[in-house]
Structures are given as structure tokens and as C-alpha cells.
Amino acid sequence: MEPYTPALGEAELVKLAQKGNMAAFEELVARHRDKIYARAYSMVRHEDEALDLSQDAWVKGWQRLAQFQGDASFVTWMTRIVINLCLDQLRRQKRQRAESIEAMAEETGGVERQMPVVTPNPTEGLERQELRRRIDRALAQLSYEHRTVLVLHEFEELEYKEIARRMQCSIGTVMSRLFYARRRMALLLAGLKRENLE
Amino acid sequence: MRHDLELKLQAWLDGELPEREARRMGQWITRDADAAALLAQLRSVKEALPGNETARAVPDSREFYWSQIQRRIQRETLSSRPARLPWFARWQGYLLPLTGVAAVACALMAMVWHAAPPTFDEISATTDGMEAVTFHDQSGQMTVVWLQENSPPAAPAPPAQKTGGTTQETGDSDVEME
Numbered sequence: 001m002e003p004y005t006p007a008l009g010e011a012e013l014v015k016l017a018q019k020g021n022m023a024a025f026e027e028l029v030a031r032h033r034d035k036i037y038a039r040a041y042s043m044v045r046h047e048d049e050a051l052d053l054s055q056d057a058w059v060k061g062w063q064r065l066a067q068f069q070g071d072a073s074f075v076t077w078m079t080r081i082v083i084n085l086c087l088d089q090l091r092r093q094k095r096q097r098a099e100s101i102e103a104m105a106e107e108t109g110g111v112e113r114q115m116p117v118v119t120p121n122p123t124e125g126l127e128r129q130e131l132r133r134r135i136d137r138a139l140a141q142l143s144y145e146h147r148t149v150l151v152l153h154e155f156e157e158l159e160y161k162e163i164a165r166r167m168q169c170s171i172g173t174v175m176s177r178l179f180y181a182r183r184r185m186a187l188l189l190a191g192l193k194r195e196n197l198e
Numbered sequence: 199m200r201h202d203l204e205l206k207l208q209a210w211l212d213g214e215l216p217e218r219e220a221r222r223m224g225q226w227i228t229r230d231a232d233a234a235a236l237l238a239q240l241r242s243v244k245e246a247l248p249g250n251e252t253a254r255a256v257p258d259s260r261e262f263y264w265s266q267i268q269r270r271i272q273r274e275t276l277s278s279r280p281a282r283l284p285w286f287a288r289w290q291g292y293l294l295p296l297t298g299v300a301a302v303a304c305a306l307m308a309m310v311w312h313a314a315p316p317t318f319d320e321i322s323a324t325t326d327g328m329e330a331v332t333f334h335d336q337s338g339q340m341t342v343v344w345l346q347e348n349s350p351p352a353a354p355a356p357p358a359q360k361t362g363g364t365t366q367e368t369g370d371s372d373v374e375m376e
Contacts, residue, residue, distance in 0.1 A: 030266050033263060038254040054256070055263070059270045111243065128250070136252040153212075155249035161212055175205045182208070182243040189246070 015168050018065045025065075029058055032075045042151050043086040044176035045140055053089060083156070087166060090144050109196050139186035146181035153178055199232055207233055211240055 005029055008016070016024035036057055041050035060081050068077055126134065139147055148167065151156045160178075164171045209215045210223040225235045256263050282295040 023269070026268075029264055029267060030260050034255045037256045038251070041254050044253065051258070055267050055270060058267045059274060062267075064270050131246065131251050132250045135247060135250050145339070150247065154244065155251055157248075160212070162210075166280065172205075175209065176201075179205055179208050179240075182240050185243045185247075186239050189243070192263065198355075 005115045011070070013179055014065075014068065016063075016186055018068070028074065033058075033079060035075055036078055039079050039151075039155075040082050040086055041157070043083070043137065043144075043146075043148055044089065049089070053085050054082060056085055058149055070170070079156070083152070083166065087148070090148065091168075094144070117125070135185075138185055140182060141188055142184060143178050146184060148172060149177040150185065202300075203320070207237055211237060245328065249315055355372060 006026070010028070010031075013024045013028050015037070017028060017079060032109070033054065037050055037054040040053040040057070041047065044050050044053065057078060061078050064081075068074065072080075139150070142150070145167075151158075152166065153164045160171045160174050163178075164174045167174065206215065206219075206223060207227070210220055210227070211219075215223060227237055258266075327347060329344075329346045331346070333342040333344070334340075335342075
């Protein structure tokens with residue numbers, strides 16, 4: 001019978017799990033499952049897919065536990081795993097879907113490139129809860145390339161170089177995607193704000 | 199505004215420009231109203247996002263979610279293990295090389311056995327009136343001694359020489375079995 005683990009700290013749980021203790025690993029899953037699932041959802045925007053990817057990430061985490069050295073926190077390490085799985089999934093989906101004019105426009109900025117700079121601060125004066133809701137809605141309307149680069153840069157705080165490595169593209173492409181993603185986000189938030197006022 | 203300048207402006211905002219270039223960019227932003235407006239827009243998004251991500255919870259219960267993970271772990275572990283072979287197939291792995299080595303060893307021994315030249319020791323001794331010829335076949339474990347008179351046939355033959363072991367008188371020759 002494996003020991004009961006909820007009272008243990010994270011480092012102890014990780015050490016036990018590294019020795020093959022499933023109960024310790026289950027406790028780690030219980031503690032961080034929402035964060036891992038939320039990151040998967042923020043990238044793929046699909047509940048079932050996010051659930052599946054988050055579970056895959058835990059399986060990979062279990063298999064690679066010996067590689068975890070504790071340089072970053074356990075949850076950061078797990079988040080990197082789920083991000084990589086999401087990126088693989090999105091790449092597969094991109095290969096499957098036909099290249100459309102819309103998809104090409106997303107890469108180069110599309111209509112956002114021609115638009116003037118809108119309201120300087122589209123999120124000004126919004127309640128935190130409302131702001132979160134709007135950001136979520138706006139993120140859902142971005143292409144996966146734009147959304148991914150925003151998630152990795154703004155939420156995961158990765159540098160251009162690291163994003164490029166993970167997304168398997170050049171730093172220039174990352175900069176360009178991030179630029180258009182931000183502009184589109186500003187437009188969406190401003191539009192949502194106007195819509196709300198009306 | 200040129201696109202490369204827009205990207206540099208953003209890189210400046212994200213702290214990705216080298217110090218010298220960042221200083222020049224900062225000076226340009228203070229002089230250029232369009233650059234300042236664009237910067238304000240980019241900054242508003244950059245500052246709005248962190249900490250404002252919608253929290254999401256796994257829609258399944260802890261037990262159900264874990265049971266699915268556990269099942270996957272077990273499945274992956276099983277599939278990564280090599281398939282268990284029946285006993286004769288496992289023994290085959292050992293027996294085949296052993297049989298090969300034994301066969302080669304037998305072949306070599308047979309070659310040595312047959313290739314070895316038979317050793318014949320033949321000794322001939324002649325005395326007055328008598329000649330003795332000893333033939334020894336090592337492979338046949340046999341010694342044959344011929345005694346032959348050189349004197350006229352009327353004289354009696356001397357007794358057979360004994361070289362050890364059993365001696366059989368066979369007329370003119372004695373065969374000794376070692």
C-alpha cells in the first residue's frame with residue numbers, strides 16, 4: 001500500500017513520484033490539473049481536446065519524471081510539456097487544413113495592417129471580471145498562430161527566441177505575429193467595449 | 199510607418215532591443231506622435247493580459263480525471279515492454295548459438311582426427327643369421343614384430359621377441375596388443 005500523501009510538500013511529492021509512488025503523483029495531478037487544463041484550453045480553445053491534451057501531458061510527465069531536476073517549479077515544468085503537446089497538435093491540424101487566403105492574411109497581418117491606431121487604451125475603466133471575460137472572448141477570435149504567440153509571450157513570459165524555438169519559426173515571424181496579434185486584440189477589445197456601451 | 203520600425207518599437211516595449219538601439223528608439227518615440235500612439239496601443243494590450251487570464255477548471259471529477267490518466271500510464275507501460283515469448287522461443291535464443299558452436303567444434307575435431315598422419319614406427323635390427331622388424335601402429339594400438347632368419351632354413355627360428363603386453367605368435371610374426 002502506498003503512503004497517504006496530501007500533507008506533504010510539493011518537493012517531497014515529486015521525490016516520491018520519482019521513486020514510482022503513484023499516490024504522490026496523483027496528488028500532484030490533483031493540485032495542478034486545473035492550471036494544466038486551462039493552459040491547454042487557452043491554446044486549442046476546445047474543451048475535449050484540452051482535456052485530452054492535459055491528460056497526455058500528465059502521462060508524459062510521469063514518464064519523464066526522472067528528467068525533472070527542479071530548476072523550475074513542477075507546475076512550470078508540466079506547463080512546458082502541455083504547451084509542447086498543444087503546439088504539436090496545432091501543427092498537425094494546420095497541415096491538415098487547406099491553406100486559405102484568410103490563413104495567409106493572418107500571417108501577414110491582414111486587415112489590421114491597414115487599420116489606423118484605435119483608442120489608446122481599449123481596456124480602460126473596465127472591471128477586472130469584465131476585462132477577463134473580454135480578453136477571453138477576444139483570444140477566442142484570434143487565429144491559432146496569433147493566440148499562441150500571445151499566450152506564450154504574455155502569459156508564459158517567454159522571450160522571442162524561446163517562442164521561435166517552440167513554434168519552429170524565425171524570431172522575425174514571432175515579432176510579426178505578436179505585433180499583429182496585439183493590434184487585433186486591441187481592435188477586438190475596443191470593438192467589444194463599443195458593443196457593450198451601445 | 200515602416201513595418202520594420204513598428205517591429206522595433208514593439209521590441210523596445212518588450213525589452214528585446216540592445217541597450218544602444220533601445221536608447222535611440224526611446225528618443226525617436228518622444229519625437230514621433232504616430233510612434234507614441236502605436237506604442238500606447240501595444241502597451242495597453244501587453245499590460246492588460248497578464249493576470250487576466252480566465253481561470254478554468256477541469257470539467258471532470260478528481261477521481262475520474264485521474265483514473266483516465268492512470269489507465270493511459272498503464273497502457274503506455276505495457277506497450278513499451280517487450281512481448282513475452284513462449285519458453286521454447288526464449289530457449290531458442292540460447293540453444294541456437296550453442297548448437298552452432300558445438301557443431302563447429304565437432305567439425306574441427308573431426309578434421310584434426312582425420313588429417314593427422316598415421317604414425318608408423320618401424321625398427322629394423324639385423325644380427326647374424328636373423329633379422330627382426332618391428333612395426334608399431336599408434337592409431338591402431340598395435341605392434342607387429344617380424345622375425346626372419348637370414349641363415350639356411352635348416353636352423354631353428356629363435357623365440358619371438360617380447361616388447362611388453364600380450365604376444366601372439368602368428369607364424370613368422372608376433373602381434374603384440376598394447
